[in-house]
């Protein structure tokens with residue numbers, strides 16, 4: 642069920658904006674990860690200014706080619722306040738270029754602290770305002786309730802880590818829940834259930850409030866999504882792709898981590914149409930002049946695979 646909600650702020654819901662951007666630009670998400678070695682390769686200083694130039698160049702190269710970019714906050718945060726100022730400029734440039742922005746901040750904490758993160762990333766007056774943010778639910782998705790509510794109310798989106806692309810995560814994410822309504826499921830599948838439940842509840846509220854919602858649109862997506870890495874086998878986790886056809890799926894792991902664009906359909910099955918195919922290093926590996934070509938080629942490979 643699609644949790645389309647009419648936010649009270651200026652923006653339509655994240656899910657509806659993402660669905661529209663998919664229709665227009667395809668499903669590639671270009672990561673903006675200014676690793677020091679990449680700044681060196683690009684002839685940029687290893688500094689906030691270098692990260693800013695790198696980010697602006699990537700935005701310029703992919704504007705009008707892809708729906709969304711994902712700055713990795715860590716690569717800006719490492720330079721302190723100057724790094725955050727650089728990130729603000731990159732977010733603004735992306736917005737001006739009509740690119741959606743996922744702030745890859747991987748926030749996660751108790752509810753009251755999450756509420757403050759929500760102000761940082763979703764409030765209309767915040768210079769860091771993004772379209773969506775990545776979060777960890779290790780303290781329970783319930784602790785993120787206020788964060789998810791603020792996201793919806795401001796037309797923002799959230800991607801909750803569930804089955805991540807890194808091999809170190811397997812033991813934790815494959816562990817079985819031993820009590821409560823999700824007993825017997827893996828931790829990853831439990832998070833998937835929690836997100837689906839949250840989106841369903843939001844959609845029910847939407848219907849009862851009289852908002853026309855997604856049902857009247859040709860295609861829409863929910864606003865709370867999942868991170869499901871492209872390097873894992875979702876069957877191992879007990880995650881069923883048929884449940885996820887309207888759930889945005891952020892799928893890192895393509896390119897540098899080994900997953901192939903031509904495998905999107907096989908990896909995500911019935912949910913492939915809601916996958917954000919995400920790649921960072923491989924998009925920029927050929928240098929500044931190669932970014933647009935890399936984005937075009939990846940977009941085309943994904944399109945062909947899903948045709």
Ligand SMILES: O=C(O)c1cc(=O)[nH]c(=O)n1[C@@H]1O[C@H](COP(=O)(O)O)[C@@H](O)[C@H]1O
Pocket residue numbers: 672674713745775804805806807868870891893894895896897898919920921922923
């Ligand atoms: O949330 C993410 O984007 C993420 C989740 C995950 O499971 N694995 C993962 O690699 N990422 C991020 O995706 C990017 C991957 O970069 P590349 O391996 O260079 O494409 C990095 O910024 C990671 O922090």
